[in-house]
Amino acid sequence: MSRNHHPNLWPPFTSITTTPPLEQVVRGEGALLHRAEGGPLIDGISSWWVTLHGHAHPVVAAAIAEQAATLEQVIFAEFTHPQAERLAQRLAQHTHLDRVFFSDNGSTAVEVALKTAVQWWHNRGEPRQQLIAFDGAYHGDTFGAMAVGARSLFSEPFDPLLFPVARVPWPHTHWDDATVDQREQEALSALEQALKTPTAAVILEPLVQGAGGMRMVRPAFLQAVEQQVRQAGSLLIADEVLAGFGRCGTLLASQRAGIHPDLVALSKGLTAGFLPMGITMARESIFAEFLGSDPTRTLWHGHSFTANPLGCAAANASLDLLEAEPENYQRFEERHQPRLERLARHPKVQRPRLCGTIAAFDLVTDSAEGYLNPAGKILRSLVREHGVLIRPLGDVVYLLPPLCISDAQLDQCYDAIETGLDALRDQA
Numbered sequence: 523m524s525r526n527h528h529p530n531l532w533p534p535f536t537s538i539t540t541t542p543p544l545e546q547v548v549r550g551e552g553a554l555l556h557r558a559e560g561g562p563l564i565d566g567i568s569s570w571w572v573t574l575h576g577h578a579h580p581v582v583a584a585a586i587a588e589q590a591a592t593l594e595q596v597i598f599a600e601f602t603h604p605q606a607e608r609l610a611q612r613l614a615q616h617t618h619l620d621r622v623f624f625s626d627n628g629s630t631a632v633e634v635a636l637k638t639a640v641q642w643w644h645n646r647g648e649p650r651q652q653l654i655a656f657d658g659a660y661h662g663d664t665f666g667a668m669a670v671g672a673r674s675l676f677s678e679p680f681d682p683l684l685f686p687v688a689r690v691p692w693p694h695t696h697w698d699d700a701t702v703d704q705r706e707q708e709a710l711s712a713l714e715q716a717l718k719t720p721t722a723a724v725i726l727e728p729l730v731q732g733a734g735g736m737r738m739v740r741p742a743f744l745q746a747v748e749q750q751v752r753q754a755g756s757l758l759i760a761d762e763v764l765a766g767f768g769r770c771g772t773l774l775a776s777q778r779a780g781i782h783p784d785l786v787a788l789s790k791g792l793t794a795g796f797l798p799m800g801i802t803m804a805r806e807s808i809f810a811e812f813l814g815s816d817p818t819r820t821l822w823h824g825h826s827f828t829a830n831p832l833g834c835a836a837a838n839a840s841l842d843l844l845e846a847e848p849e850n851y852q853r854f855e856e857r858h859q860p861r862l863e864r865l866a867r868h869p870k871v872q873r874p875r876l877c878g879t880i881a882a883f884d885l886v887t888d889s890a891e892g893y894l895n896p897a898g899k900i901l902r903s904l905v906r907e908h909g910v911l912i913r914p915l916g917d918v919v920y921l922l923p924p925l926c927i928s929d930a931q932l933d934q935c936y937d938a939i940e941t942g943l944d945a946l947r948d949q950a
């Protein structure tokens with residue numbers, strides 16, 4: 523390819539020394555990305571897990587355009603606006619959480635949840651510092667979110683600056699997993715032990731850890747976690763930044779998991795992937811501790827673009843679509859099932875797993891390098907040659923497509939992966 527890396531761009535999560543020049547995308551439509559050069563690509567990963575109904579979806583696009591010509595932004599500490607009020611009311615109806623705090627992205631939604639939890643205890647006059655998170659967790663790239671996330675290559679330069687967090691194993695499972703009962707018991711024992719220290723909150727990604735490698739747990743495990751958290755009088759934070767808005771087969775993953783978190787972080791699919799926005803939802807009993815004339819009780823946190831009207835308009839349009847056709851996300855798992863079953867018989871495939879719109883497996887490789895495992899990168903370019911965008915997490919391969927993907931396009935994704943796996947097997 524003749525292109526070079528652009529001299530003025532600094533791409534995220536990318537070593538440009540070892541990555542080929544980024545391709546230019548000029549248009550999106552449904553599940554397709556149209557490039558400046560080369561044919562269309564099927565977006566098998568919803569462009570980093572955000573594109574919900576499809577690229578440039580006309581209903582969402584029209585809602586944003588109309589809002590942009592009506593009210594583009596207003597200071598949210600002085601005013602409210604109809605889109606924010608409508609969105610907050612709808613989200614409260616869909617959950618048991620009455621209060622909606624707006625911010626800018628998934629990381630800030632998590633930061634707000636953490637700060638709210640810690641200050642809640644402070645405001646009650648019983649300060650608690652300990653936070654508990656799970657092995658392999660990913661909660662974002664800002665400092666607080668990084669601190670509750672697993673320590674890794676990504677966090678290494680900052681590790682000395684990250685506040686300490688108690689860690690519990692994440693008993694992730696897959697089809698035909700013989701050891702999961704045992705590992706769930708071990709994780710619950712570790713949690714019980716950790717909760718002996720007064721704990722402000724336990725944070726988890728319900729049903730599936732995303733960036734940690736699409737690592738899925740069973741609902742019963744999460745219910746047992748919640749029970750322990752309740753017994754310890756601690757708070758439960760669900761980071762649904764990835765899992766929310768139908769990704770796991772229900773509107774919120776907590777619903778399918780059967781848990782009732784006190785705080786929920788939302789982003790990614792919230793605006794259907796059109797605009798950056800984050801939301802932290804809280805129980806009324808959490809909000810109540812922030813009331814009063816004493817200024818130290820206030821949550822002194824905010825962002826310039828809080829409750830941006832364009833983002834709220836996009837989110838309301840997206841909720842319209844989700845409410846009108848819930849079967850689009852409710853039945854997605856059935857669409858993956860037969861193709862993943864077939865893929866599971868491939869010699870390069872192990873630990874297949876499925877949750878809602880997310881299908882994943884681990885590559886069989888000789889190397890144990892995790893995120894830097896080259897096999898995933900090789901597979902990614904083999905699959906790209908067949909017109910499909912995937913982005914394995916090291917040796918973890920997954921499909922996480924937009925809801926609009928057609929059966930033929932989904933078949934093409936699986937065919938491309940199968941062909942790529944054959945090539946990998948023959949290279950070995």
Ligand SMILES: *Cc1c(COP(=O)(O)O)cnc(C)c1O
Pocket residue numbers: 627628629630632660661662663727732733761762763764765789790
């Ligand atoms: C992506 C992600 C985040 C961070 O969201 P950003 O918008 O990238 O800051 C947090 N938690 C989970 C579970 C995520 O998948």
